[in-house]
Amino acid sequence: xxxxxxxxxxxxxxxxxxxxxxxxxxxxxxxxxxxxxxxxxxxxxxxxxxxxxxxxxxxxxxxxxxxxxxxxxxxxxxxxxxxxxxxxxxxxxxxxxxxxxxxxxxxxxxxxxxxxxxxxxxxxxxxxxxxxxxxxxxxxxxxxxxxxxxxxxxxxxxxxxxxxxxxxxxxxxxxxxxxxxxxxxxxxxxxxxxxxxxxxxxxxxxxxxxxxxxxxxxxxxxxxxxxxxxxxxxxxxxxxxxxxxxxxxxxxxxxxxxxxxxxxxxxxxxxxxxxxxxxxxxxxxxxxxxxxxxxxxxxxxxxxxxxxxxxxxxxxxxxxxxxxxxxxxxxxxxxxxxxxxxxxxxxxxxxxxxxxxxxxxxxxxxxxxxxxxxxxxxxxxxxxxx
Amino acid sequence: xxxxxxxxxxxxxxxxxxxxxxxxxxxxxxxxxxxxxxxxxxxxxxxxxxxxxxxxxxxxxxxxxxxxxxxxxxxxxxxxxxxxxxxxxxxxxxxxxxxxxxxxxxxxxxxxxxxxxxxxxxxxxxxxxxxxxxxxxxxxxxxxxxxxxxxxxxxxxxxxxxxxxxxxxxxxxxxxxxxxxxxxxxxxxxxxxxxxxxxxxxxxxxxxxxxxxxxxxxxxxxxxxxxxxxxxxxx
Numbered sequence: 001x002x003x004x005x006x007x008x009x010x011x012x013x014x015x016x017x018x019x020x021x022x023x024x025x026x027x028x029x030x031x032x033x034x035x036x037x038x039x040x041x042x043x044x045x046x047x048x049x050x051x052x053x054x055x056x057x058x059x060x061x062x063x064x065x066x067x068x069x070x071x072x073x074x075x076x077x078x079x080x081x082x083x084x085x086x087x088x089x090x091x092x093x094x095x096x097x098x099x100x101x102x103x104x105x106x107x108x109x110x111x112x113x114x115x116x117x118x119x120x121x122x123x124x125x126x127x128x129x130x131x132x133x134x135x136x137x138x139x140x141x142x143x144x145x146x147x148x149x150x151x152x153x154x155x156x157x158x159x160x161x162x163x164x165x166x167x168x169x170x171x172x173x174x175x176x177x178x179x180x181x182x183x184x185x186x187x188x189x190x191x192x193x194x195x196x197x198x199x200x201x202x203x204x205x206x207x208x209x210x211x212x213x214x215x216x217x218x219x220x221x222x223x224x225x226x227x228x229x230x231x232x233x234x235x236x237x238x239x240x241x242x243x244x245x246x247x248x249x250x251x252x253x254x255x256x257x258x259x260x261x262x263x264x265x266x267x268x269x270x271x272x273x274x275x276x277x278x279x280x281x282x283x284x285x286x287x288x289x290x291x292x293x294x295x296x297x298x299x300x301x302x303x304x305x306x307x308x309x310x311x312x313x314x315x316x317x318x319x320x321x322x323x324x325x326x327x328x329x330x331x332x333x334x335x336x337x338x339x340x341x342x343x344x345x346x347x348x349x350x351x352x353x354x355x356x357x358x359x360x361x362x363x364x365x366x367x368x369x370x371x372x373x374x375x376x377x378x379x380x381x382x383x384x385x386x
Numbered sequence: 387x388x389x390x391x392x393x394x395x396x397x398x399x400x401x402x403x404x405x406x407x408x409x410x411x412x413x414x415x416x417x418x419x420x421x422x423x424x425x426x427x428x429x430x431x432x433x434x435x436x437x438x439x440x441x442x443x444x445x446x447x448x449x450x451x452x453x454x455x456x457x458x459x460x461x462x463x464x465x466x467x468x469x470x471x472x473x474x475x476x477x478x479x480x481x482x483x484x485x486x487x488x489x490x491x492x493x494x495x496x497x498x499x500x501x502x503x504x505x506x507x508x509x510x511x512x513x514x515x516x517x518x519x520x521x522x523x524x525x526x527x528x529x530x531x532x533x534x535x536x537x538x539x540x541x542x543x544x545x546x547x548x549x550x551x552x553x554x555x556x557x558x559x560x561x562x563x564x565x566x567x568x569x570x571x572x573x574x575x576x577x578x579x580x581x582x583x584x585x586x587x588x589x590x591x592x593x594x595x596x597x598x599x600x601x602x603x604x605x606x607x608x609x610x611x612x613x614x615x616x617x618x619x620x621x
Contacts, residue, residue: 380437
């Protein structure tokens with residue numbers, strides 16, 4: 001027989017109280033596992049829906065000329081081409097080390113054109129990329145499919161009195177309005193969108209680009225790392241992270257994470273308190289037994305070991321049960337609580353081992369005082385009651 | 387050299403301004419192989435003497451030397467080791483651990499030794515056979531009669547082969563027939579060389595001992611009542 005056998009037998013004897021004890025830790029661990037799993041699911045969801053948040057990296061030519069504003073940022077190189085971006089830069093961006101984190105690369109050429117006697121900004125884009133980037137666009141009509149079709153920003157359409165299927169002339173080239181944007185409240189309302197090749201032709205800048213918008217996301221690495229890698233690939237360009245695009249969402253997730261941590265700590269503390277009160281009660285109930293143990297030669301350390309063994313066993317069972325229950329809760333309630341359809345819950349062995357260790361640690365930490373209290377019990381006081 | 391030497395032993399309990407002398411300058415020697423019974427009315431200091439002999443209750447003054455070891459000069463944890471190696475306790479009301487089986491209760495003092503499980507089981511089985519309990523080793527204490535529980539308590543106290551057996555009212559919770567059986571067992575253990583110190587109220591039990599002490603108000607007032615000889619008391 002070993003000391004752990006005494007602990008196991010004592011736990012078997014007090015099934016009801018032990019169940020309550022395990023339940024305290026299980027609820028705590030279940031909460032931690034469920035919150036961690038749901039947070040991961042949300043993170044994954046953000047990663048999957050990256051395109052919905054628009055670009056978060058802006059690549060512009062290095063230039064001293066800040067004459068034009070786009071999306072709140074000044075864009076160099078529009079009027080004075082000291083440095084220019086080229087079509088070939090798109091491929092360089094797609095070849096960086098963390099390229100799997102790049103979702104969309106949307107090049108643009110912006111320039112002033114004359115339309116019906118008015119000076120307006122023409123933006124040449126690759127519509128396939130642009131549409132992926134700007135999921136919020138609502139188009140009356142259709143997205144242009146050829147070089148001689150354009151898309152009008154809401155304000156431009158009003159200014160030019162043009163509507164879908166109307167024709168107009170841009171720098172002498174006749175084009176058809178295939179669609180109009182609903183009001184976006186952004187710079188897009190003041191732009192004419194045309195095919196990139198068409199824009200390069202009418203602006204007489206073959207192969208040139210004003211800027212490249214990149215949509216990238218990386219759960220495990222900071223956005224700065226992606227920016228740094230693009231910068232190395234394009235030394236003639238200035239690469240800026242437009243943090244606000246993702247940051248709002250990430251900030252919301254960050255708040256949820258903080259809330260999760262706070263809630264987990266509170267629930268774990270309550271679990272710890274349950275262990276503490278239960279262990280104290282158990283130790284006080286067993287005053288007589290502890291007196292006998294001490295009388296027959298158990299050292300204080302032996303008594304502490306018995307209490308800790310019980311805490312270890314309870315923590316182990318609570319941790320495993322909490323992990324399994326937490327996964328179950330995440331799978332069943334995660335999609336309902338977050339509104340994420342088809343979100344995946346990962347069975348993560350590291351999380352499993354981590355929470356079991358956490359549970360055991362909580363159990364033992366909460367039992368320190370009861371264990372020391374038990375070891376300090378005066379055996380004669382216990383024996384006087386015999 | 388005596389097995390146990392008690393020198394000028396005093397124990398005073400203080401509660402606020404009240405001082406109660408439980409033992410007053412008691413001196414006596416207990417030889418190897420002796421079976422000593424300690425009698426006296428309630429509050430005479432019997433249990434205090436037993437707990438002090440058992441290394442559980444520090445005396446206010448005086449010294450207890452067991453096998454040339456001044457036990458109260460030992461650090462607390464060494465004192466626990468001393469209890470394990472030198473003493474076997476038989477408590478009033480058996481005091482078995484209710485959630486451990488008979489054999490587990492007997493193995494309890496061995497649980498903190500380096501002995502293997504097989505060795506522990508062999509030792510426990512051997513002593514249980516001696517107590518006539520070999521067929522009941524898997525039972526829980528509440529499935530045994532009072533006499534059987536007392537035998538388990540004795541087996542637990544002896545499994546370590548301690549030099550001294552300390553018993554507090556071993557027949558207090560038994561009917562007279564079972565009590566006599568237990569005292570016969572004590573006598574046979576003593577005849578095998580076991581030193582025993584027993585606290586009892588029961589004059590019948592005293593007859594089984596080789597020497598008896600009478601305590602009154604914390605002092606030894608009589609030695610062997612059959613000889614009416616005062617063997618030691620304070621001034």
